[in-house]
Amino acid sequence: MLAVILVTAPAAAQIPTPASVLGFEPGADFHLATYEESVEYFQLLDASSDRISMMRAGRTSEGRDWWIALISSPENLSSVEQYRDIADKLAHPAELSDSEAQSLSLEGKAIVDVNGGLHASEVAGAQHTIQLAYELVADESPRISAIRQNVITVLWPSLNPDGQTMIADWYSSNIGTPYEVSSMPWLYQKYIGHDNNRDAYMLNMIESRVLARTWQEWDPQIIYVHHQSSPFPTRIWLPPFAEPIASFTPPIMARTVNTIGMTIAQMLESRGMPGAVHMGTGFDAWYPGYVDYLPMMQNQAAFWTETALYRYATPHFYTLSDFPPARRDLRVESLYPSPWKGGWWRLSDAVDYMRVGSLAVLDYAAKYKEDLLYNRYQSGRDVIRKYETSAPYAYFIPQDQPDPVAPVELLRRLAFNGLRIYQLNQDVTHEGLTQDAGTWVLPLDQEFGELARQVLSVQEYPDLREYPDGPPEQPYDAAGWTLSYQMDVNVIEVTQPLTPEILSAMQELETEALAWEEEIADASP
Structure with missing residues (x-):
């Protein structure tokens, strides 16, 4: 388990503002905080208030300590293990009844993970977390107080610590030169760069493993x-x-994310912040490899938003002549009812839009925390029931493969993402085929069964057209990824229920997670 060290400083102590530590407001023109500066501020908050507790989640590819902050009421933080245990029970519902889950949902607190900075050149995300942390700790308004009372916020100062500092240093070195808004000529995350959000099921990067493991520890x-x-x-x-x-997205989670998106837009409109848009033809969620969408198949309401960006912290003025011709009439649309009219766009504007977006999500969680907790249980319960009575019931993965290492690597990744893997201790016969002892079995009647189905099924991308009989719409990202094909692993789909003989021959493969130790350089299991 991850160790949580709670502070004892009273909430009424003098709480430092971001500007008093950084020397500028988050989002100020021509200023970007490095990861080290951000963490310094978070740690000073931790030292000044009993509403925040910093903890180390892991280490990055370049060796930086990677931190998260838990923010809630002092009472919630003192009982955080109790609330984490409730979240864990609801996330794994096989042993619960509906009435037990309802009781736990009433007793528990919503756990909400908020972050930014994954794509380090999209700089506002890792700047807004600084201001958000200050507000969640220091603000005494009824809305923020209700959030602290009902929600445990897991706030990452940045999802890309290495990249945050790289980009901040690069930009700072070029301010006032012809290269002020130029792209940094090397990757802002080791090996993977901008594709760091596309490693959710392969888990090739240390950072992806830290993220997946932390989300399984806290079950937001x-x-x-x-x-x-x-x-x-x-x-x-x-x-x-x-x-x-994605074809196997649990419907309760899809509905929750849709509702949250509209909730953010409503709060933005109520604060006079125009320009929010939904859907369109750009950001689809077909590909399950996104770190900000794969958790949907783990029955978590996971999503991303895209705030406007000029370049770094340099402000820019837009006129209607800069707009695409189709947008110059500022036409009101059902999913774009308050068109932005142009003008200055600063980093502070982007930070403010993100801050309001985060507060809208936390406000939603505070108001509907019982529903959020119960829906996590219900979504997992429904997946289990689905695959108890409908095919495919499981997958067999024989040990005899062209590359004997490939099935192990495939199953390691599924197991790291929370799927339970079994192995036959004797030969069995099913659907006319003999499965040898040692064959791996991946049953789908488990709470994350849709994740296995999503990555092992063959994709059939829908025939979407720009207009009737027109050209196909371009997929936003990968259209196919069947892991058994990509890794050349023979995976056998089971179309009939597993027999009692097979169930009795299945032994679950288990291992203990390693504790975070100083000498461990990554998050491998």
Whole structure:
């Protein structure tokens, strides 16, 4: 288990503002905080208040300590293990009845993961977390107090510590030169760069493993990842996603994310912040490899948003002549009812849109925490019931493979993402085929069964057209990824229920997770 060290400083102590530590407000023109500066501020918050507790989640590829902050009421933080245990029980519902789950949902607290900075050149995300932390700790308004009372916020200062510092240093070195808004000429995350959000099921990167492991440790009901690439001239793109979405997305989770997207838009409108848009033809959720969407198949409401970006912390002025011709009439649309009219766009604007987005999500969680907790249970329960009575019931993975290492690597990744793997201790016969002792079995009647189905089934991308009989719409990302094909592993789909003989021959493969130790350089199991 991850160790949580709770502070004892009273909430009424003098709480430092971001500007008093950084020397500038988060989002100020021509200023970017490095990861080290951000963590310094978070640690000072930790030392000054009993509403926040910093903890180390792991280490990055370049060796930086990677931190998260738990923010809630002092009472919740003192009982955080109790609430984490409740979240864990609801996430794994096989041993619970509906009435037990309802009782736990009433007793528990919503756990919401908020973060930014995954794509380090999308700089507002890792700047907004600084301001958000201050507000969640220091603000005494009824809305924020209710959030602290009902929600445990898991706030990452940045999802890409290495990249945050690289980009901040690069930008700072070029301010006032012809290269002020130039792209950094090396990757902002070791080996993988901008594709660091596409490693969710392969888990090749240390950072992906730390993230997956932390989310399994805390079992958040909502995961919100901030990005910064809204379709111009809109100011923020929000769910619902464009078509298509992943074939095996649990419907309760899809509905929850759609509702949250509209909730964010409503709060933005209420604060006079125009330009929110939904759906469109850009950001679909077909590909399950996104770190900010794969948790949907683990019955977590996971999503991302895209806030507008110019470049780094340099402000820019837009006129209607900069807009695409189709947007210059500022036409009101059902999913874009308050078109942005142009003007200055600063990093502080992007930070503010993200801050309001995060607060809207936390406010939603505070108001509907019982529903969020119970829906996590219900979604997992429904997946179990689905595959108890419908095919495919399981997958057999024989040991006899062209590459004997490949099935092990495939199954390791599924197991790291929370799927339970079994192995036959004797030969069995099923559907006319003999499965040898040692064959691996992946039953689908488990709470994350849709994840296995999503990555092992053959994809059939829908025939979506730009207009009737027109050209196909371009997929936003990968259209196919069947892991058994990509890794050349023979995976046998089981179309009839597993017999009692097979069930009695299945032994679950188990291993103990390693504790975070100083000498461990990554998050491998």
